Amino acid sequence: MTLAFWCVLVAILLPFAFTGFAKFQGGFGLRENHNPRDFLDTLSGARKRAHWAQQNSFEILPGFAAAVIIAQLAQTAPQGTIDGIALAFVLSRVLYGVCYIADWASARSLVWFFGMGCIIALFVGTAG
Template identity: 35%
Template sequence: MPLAYWCVLFAALLPYALAKYAKSGAPSDNRYPREDYDNLPPKHRRAYAAHQNALESFPFFAAAVLIAVTMGAPPAMVNLLAALYILLRVAHALLYVFNRPPLRSAVFAAAMAVNVVIFVLPAFR
């Protein structure tokens, strides 16, 4: 299985790790789990925002990888770019949690650019 597919799995699980960290900031009531986030300390609220952003960005990444692999893009390039995307998304989450907005936005843009490159790779084979 290509490394890029493992990166898709990692990207799918990353939001849940962020949510787990976010929820560790306050007592939780599983009957109304989404209402707990209003009572979190700022760092944990930012982790929840990073969780939401990771969920929002995942479909494009998964689709880009699947399209690139099935349309015959060079596997080594797809793997490299998928790994780079994961590194950027982890950096984005950390920058979100530690409140570094300008750098976070730059890393978000870089990850989006990597995603676009993955998506269009088959057009240049």
């Protein structure tokens, strides 16, 4: 299995790290698991932003997964290039979450655009 495929798995799991921060920071998550969506809507500050980072991570995931799969199937770009772009995307998503939780709005937007650039690069790199 390629590094790019492993990056898809990491991208699938990453939103749950943000959810964990949102739910369990302060120790309230376990007893609020009966209505987790209602509970997450009541959060504020860094915990609320972690929840939003989780939502955005799920929203961008299909595009990234499709880009990796298409790049792999097309085989018009070297595997090392596909792997490098996929890894850059995953790292950008980790940094995106950190920026979101820390409330660094401008940095978060820049990192988001970089991640989208990675997705576009996977498509463009396979347009051979």
